[in-house]
Amino acid sequence: MLLRCGLGDAWLLWSTSGIWSTLQTAGLTIDYFDFGFLLNGECRNLCEKGFDRIGSIRVECGPWVGYEQQSFTGEMFMLEKGEYPRWDTWSNSYRCDRFMSVRPVRMDPQDHKICLYECMNFEGRKMEVCDEDIPSLWSYGFQDRVASIQVTGGTWVGYQYPGYRGYQYVFEMGPYKHWNEWGAHHPQIQSIRRVRDMQTHRRGCFEMTA
Structure with a gap:
């Protein structure tokens, strides 16, 4: 999964294999695997995009939250800027390698x-x-x-x-x-x-x- 963003825009690219390529589109340089897709919003069911398993994730901008199950249910995975080379790097419980839905996190500008x-x-x-x-x-x-x-x-x-x-x-x-x-x-x-x-x-x- 790769996330690219401009000012206020978030883009997410997913993949399951390990071969990197480069795509120039819409003024953005996007690295991607040989099979992937680009998201600019939530996805309730990654299986509908042809993904039943996620192998690695790269977040360029965010944050995002992933879920173990479809429709934003099950275990949550907080995804911030950085690389996640294996499923156990985003699943702190070390019990779950499923990743079936994802959405951007709503950010509030106020003090925490x-x-x-x-x-x-x-x-x-x-x-x-x-x-x-x-x-x-x-x-x-x-x-x-x-x-x-x-x-x-x-x-x-x-x-x-x-x-x-x-x-x-x-x-x-x-x-x-x-x-x-x-x-x-x-x-x-x-x-x-x-x-x-x-x-x-x-x-x-x-x-x-x-």
Whole structure:
């Protein structure tokens, strides 16, 4: 998968094999495999594009979120600028090599702010995070049970385990009254970080490749 973008435009190219070629089109230079296609928006079913398996991914601009199953369901995979040579480099759980749908992440220009709640419906203990990445909620005196979330600024990704490991959950602007609303089977989050839009946040919290 290759993502190219101009000012405000996102382009995604997918492939399953390993032979690189070059295509000049619409003023963009696009590297692609011998079998691939270009996307500029969401895709609910990659099988309809002729892809039942994704071998590697390159993101030039983004971010995007991929899903294990069709129609944006199943395990989530956060994709930011960089290269993902194997399925286990985008699947932090190391349990899933399926990649069946993808969409651009909605980015909010406001400062990052998120509130984590111990219980459903924004009840119980509360932890507010502003413009900071938290590799371990325990180190900040908060338990691993997070049952509801309110995002009032920016876009975030939460992780099942400390150190940004395990299942990933993308949190865009808005309320999440129950952990089912972010695709989790259990109310467990132990680390959380900001998602950066590389067009507006030049100093991202992840490594950029040349």
